[in-house]
Amino acid sequence: MTCTRVAAAAPAIVINRRLARSAHLATGGRLQLRCGDKGSALPPATFVISGIVDFPFDDAGARTAATSLDDIARLCGETNDDRSEILLVRSRAGAGAGVAAAAIHAALPHLHVVTNEELVERFSRVEFSYFRQISVVLATVTLFFGFLLIAVLLTVSVNQRLGEVAALRALGFSRWRVVAGVLIESVILVFTGGLLAIPLGRRCPCGWTTSCGRCPACPPICTSSRSSHARSFCTSRLLAIAALAAAAYPMRIVGTLPIAATLRREVVS
Amino acid sequence: MSRVFPMAAGPVAALRDVSIGIAEGEYLGVVGPSGCGKSTLLHVLGCVDVPTTGPIKFQGRDVSGLSDSDRSRLRLREIGFVFQRFFLLPMLTAFENVELPQAEAGVARTERRARARELLDFVGLGPPRRPSSFRAVRRRDAAGCDCPRAREQAAAAAGGRTDGRAGSGDGRANHLPPDRLHADGTSVVVVTHDPAVASRARRLITMRDGRIVEDSTR
Numbered sequence: 001m002t003c004t005r006v007a008a009a010a011p012a013i014v015i016n017r018r019l020a021r022s023a024h025l026a027t028g029g030r031l032q033l034r035c036g037d038k039g040s041a042l043p044p045a046t047f048v049i050s051g052i053v054d055f056p057f058d059d060a061g062a063r064t065a066a067t068s069l070d071d072i073a074r075l076c077g078e079t080n081d082d083r084s085e086i087l088l089v090r091s092r093a094g095a096g097a098g099v100a101a102a103a104i105h106a107a108l109p110h111l112h113v114v115t116n117e118e119l120v121e122r123f124s125r126v127e128f129s130y131f132r133q134i135s136v137v138l139a140t141v142t143l144f145f146g147f148l149l150i151a152v153l154l155t156v157s158v159n160q161r162l163g164e165v166a167a168l169r170a171l172g173f174s175r176w177r178v179v180a181g182v183l184i185e186s187v188i189l190v191f192t193g194g195l196l197a198i199p200l201g202r203r204c205p206c207g208w209t210t211s212c213g214r215c216p217a218c219p220p221i222c223t224s225s226r227s228s229h230a231r232s233f234c235t236s237r238l239l240a241i242a243a244l245a246a247a248a249y250p251m252r253i254v255g256t257l258p259i260a261a262t263l264r265r266e267v268v269s
Numbered sequence: 270m271s272r273v274f275p276m277a278a279g280p281v282a283a284l285r286d287v288s289i290g291i292a293e294g295e296y297l298g299v300v301g302p303s304g305c306g307k308s309t310l311l312h313v314l315g316c317v318d319v320p321t322t323g324p325i326k327f328q329g330r331d332v333s334g335l336s337d338s339d340r341s342r343l344r345l346r347e348i349g350f351v352f353q354r355f356f357l358l359p360m361l362t363a364f365e366n367v368e369l370p371q372a373e374a375g376v377a378r379t380e381r382r383a384r385a386r387e388l389l390d391f392v393g394l395g396p397p398r399r400p401s402s403f404r405a406v407r408r409r410d411a412a413g414c415d416c417p418r419a420r421e422q423a424a425a426a427a428g429g430r431t432d433g434r435a436g437s438g439d440g441r442a443n444h445l446p447p448d449r450l451h452a453d454g455t456s457v458v459v460v461t462h463d464p465a466v467a468s469r470a471r472r473l474i475t476m477r478d479g480r481i482v483e484d485s486t487r
Contacts, residue, residue: 167356170317171370172345174338260318264308266354 270323298470
């Protein structure tokens with residue numbers, strides 16, 4: 001908005017002290033305002049200053065003026081149809097938000113009535129989904145690097161023990177027995193890591209939820225025991241897949257190991 | 270039988286028309302220059318490798334066409350090896366190393382423990398220790414304990430083969446596992462470069478270029 005001093009009768013407006021000082025205005029003075037920039041096609045409107053006030057949410061350097069919604073609408077060329085986007089209603093003490101919402105909905109069925117709890121739940125489901133997305137991305141990256149680490153570890157370990165593996169095969173250990181040995185090593189590595197990491201991963205968000213439990217915006221991370229069991233099952237399944245994937249290449253090495261050639265090579269080298 | 274390895278530069282025949290019979294309880298030595306096919310012969314006789322052509326008969330049964338798992342089972346129950354490098358599992362004690370193949374063969378715990386103790390006593394290795402704490406000859410002795418267990422596990426076992434190169438370069442001939450195995454009635458095949466070891470075998474085969482050029486019995 002732009003402002004200049006004018007001398008004509010007009011609707012009332014209040015201004016803050018900074019604006020009054022900078023434009024040398026006083027109560028009873030007149031102020032001409034234009035909606036938009038200087039080049040705006042809308043005609044300016046003249047207001048009478050009815051008071052100089054402090055606005056509690058003003059910035060230190062703000063020059064603020066306030067008038068009625070009707071006058072603003074006239075100034076900016078809009079029609080005031082007196083419609084609200086949102087209405088906040090406080091329920092009676094002891095009645096509860098649900099009762100109030102039901103009563104409003106019964107009286108005005110065309111209104112969309114929601115309680116704070118419903119709103120927070122909707123936020124948890126929709127607005128906080130990015131928390132879950134970040135969690136999924138972090139978990140996937142962690143799982144991938146865990147898989148990579150164990151796969152490399154197992155591959156190096158198996159390559160260093162080719163002679164022993166070939167000797168065991170020569171002594172009569174079946175192909176599946178030595179392959180299963182590698183798989184068991186992988187499972188032990190992955191699940192040992194999981195046993196250490198999962199309780200820690202559980203404890204952190206639970207502590208966080210407890211510490212900000214009073215804040216209604218916190219997404220519910222620690223939920224019922226049923227979903228906890230589902231998560232445990234999902235985690236175990238992911239760990240099992242990681243163990244199997246990490247062991248796949250070393251298992252192939254062991255499974256296709258030529259016994260005679262390996263023994264010959266190990267003895268000669 | 271013959272054994273041909275396909276190589277990039279062309280096929281290499283490690284065994285050429287070799288025909289050999291080994292009697293029950295026989296002590297056979299195999300000598301020859303490096304690359305003459307001694308190890309290949311041992312691997313084929315031990316059912317670790319299969320011949321390219323020709324049959325391998327074990328106790329009158331053709332085993333050259335057996336599947337990998339059947340050959341593994343045969344090796345586990347009927348055949349033993351002492352490797353030049355021993356290949357004892359370092360994380361296990363000597364006792365556990367001896368016990369391990371028996372466990373794989375399904376021998377009951379008490380039975381295999383008693384057998385492992387007996388075998389270690391037989392070669393002079395007493396209380397359970399890590400193989401890394403043994404001197405080389407002791408490691409070889411621990412490795413040699415795998416051979417009699419093969420014979421003991423199967424009720425009708427008749428053969429055990431040993432890579433006698435384990436004894437090469439060692440002056441303590443009375444500690445050689447092949448001697449002990451043979452004394453126990455096991456068929457023994459020793460592949461060696463050491464004339465002292467070879468001289469202990471009653472039958473000696475000399476190989477050259479994948480062929481048996483001499484087969485003598487003393």
